[in-house]
Amino acid sequence: MNGGDFNGAAAGFPEPFRLFVRESVESTNDEVRELARMGAPDGVVVLAERQTAGRGRRGAAWFSPPGESLAFSILVKPPEPKALWPRLALAAGLAVAEALESSGLTAGIKWPNDVWLGGKKAAGILVEAGADFAVVGIGLNVNSTEFPEGVRGIATSMRIEAEREFERGEVLAEIIRRFAIRRAQIDRDFEELIAAVRVRCVLTGKQVALLTAGGPKTGIVEGIAPGGELLLRTTDGLERLMQADEVRVLGD
Numbered sequence: 026m027n028g029g030d031f032n033g034a035a036a037g038f039p040e041p042f043r044l045f046v047r048e049s050v051e052s053t054n055d056e057v058r059e060l061a062r063m064g065a066p067d068g069v070v071v072l073a074e075r076q077t078a079g080r081g082r083r084g085a086a087w088f089s090p091p092g093e094s095l096a097f098s099i100l101v102k103p104p105e106p107k108a109l110w111p112r113l114a115l116a117a118g119l120a121v122a123e124a125l126e127s128s129g130l131t132a133g134i135k136w137p138n139d140v141w142l143g144g145k146k147a148a149g150i151l152v153e154a155g156a157d158f159a160v161v162g163i164g165l166n167v168n169s170t171e172f173p174e175g176v177r178g179i180a181t182s183m184r185i186e187a188e189r190e191f192e193r194g195e196v197l198a199e200i201i202r203r204f205a206i207r208r209a210q211i212d213r214d215f216e217e218l219i220a221a222v223r224v225r226c227v228l229t230g231k232q233v234a235l236l237t238a239g240g241p242k243t244g245i246v247e248g249i250a251p252g253g254e255l256l257l258r259t260t261d262g263l264e265r266l267m268q269a270d271e272v273r274v275l276g277d
Contacts, residue, residue, distance in 0.1 A: 031072060034194030039205040041068030042099070044197075051078040053098035054153055054162040061100050061158045070201065072097035093169040093182075095197055098162040099204065105212040110159050111268065112211040112218075112253050114138045114152045117161050119222050120203035121148045127199055130186055133227035136255050137268060140165075141227050145181035163200065167193050216251065223249045228274065233257070236271040243275070 035044035050056045050073045057071050074091045099117075103110055114137050121140045122132035125147070133141040140148035151162040166182035168190050183191050210218040223229075228246040235242045235257070244259035254265040 031194050031197065034192075034198040035070075035201075037198050038070075038201050041066065042070055042201050042205065043068055044070045044072060047071060047073045049073060049075040049077065052076055052162075053096055054151060054160050057098040057100045057160045057162075058153070058155060061155055061160070065100055067100060067102040067158075069100040070097055072197065090169060094167050095163070095165040095193055095200075097197065098160050099201075101159045101161055101208060102157065103159060103208070103211065107154070109211050109215075110154055111137075111152065112215065113159055113161055113208060114150050115222050115253055116207040116211055116218060117150045117152070117163060117204060118148075119218065119225070120200055120207045121150070121163060121165060122225055123203045123207075123221075124196060124199040125183065128183065128187070128191060128196070130183060132225065134222055134225040135227050135272065136222075136249060137253075137272075142181050142183065142186045144227075145179055146176075147181050147183065147186070161204075165196070165200075167191050167196055215253070219249060219251060219253055222253075228255070228272065232275045234273045234275055235266065235269040237266060237269050242266075 031046050032044060038044065047056065053071045053073050053076060057069060060069055073096055076096050101113060118134050118138060118140055122134055125132040125142065130142055135141050138150040139146050148163065148165040153160045166180065168184045169182040170184060172180045207218055226249055229248050230246065232245050242257065242259060244257040247256040247258050247263065250256050250265055254267050257264045257266055
């Protein structure tokens with residue numbers, strides 16, 4: 026699919042979203058961050074067919090072969106207090122999950138920033154904050170059938186799970202439509218958002234190992250709290266975790 030095809034799909038974007046297609050960039054998150062510094066408005070979406078330095082959390086490389094996947098970033102200027110901006114990761118993950126479900130797939134959310142299909146990772150979210158803006162980066166495996174050796178056992182795609190190809194522009198448009206709704210729910214309507222995340226949480230009841238700012242932790246996930254925190258039962262009791270750099274399910 027070329028830029029024109031993507032722009033055709035973007036004609037149905039809700040306000041204020043506007044799409045810019047790049048053939049190649051180092052990172053769509055970095056591209057949007059620079060646009061924000063130059064005064065770009067809320068709702069700018071930059072999609073790249075090729076990222077030479079695409080990354081996930083903790084700087085890990087993100088695999089996104091041209092023509093097979095979606096790699097894009099959204100500029101958000103939330104009116105909500107900055108303390109609530111980390112909830113954008115949950116809003117974006119839910120938007121992706123709902124878009125996948127609209128295509129007939131069954132999606133799960135791996136708190137705080139991954140979307141699963143068939144027990145494997147299909148999408149990742151990376152939210153980075155600036156002074157008065159946030160950048161929401163999304164990578165989704167759409168039509169990929171092959172993955173590098175390092176992630177082959179843990180990654181999947183829409184095509185693999187559905188056994189058919191998808192129009193990437195249509196998938197992108199559906200994600201943006203869903204995100205337009207969910208991004209507006211990080212404050213007063215967060216109860217509705219978190220309820221939708223909670224029913225899709227793939228970690229509930231699982232024993233997990235996490236890497237947090239306070240060090241590594243292990244325990245059993247009891248669910249997601251009303252504020253979006255992960256409820257982890259450890260030997261020290263019930264803990265509420267706002268963020269984690271790495272979450273690994275044990276015993277799978």
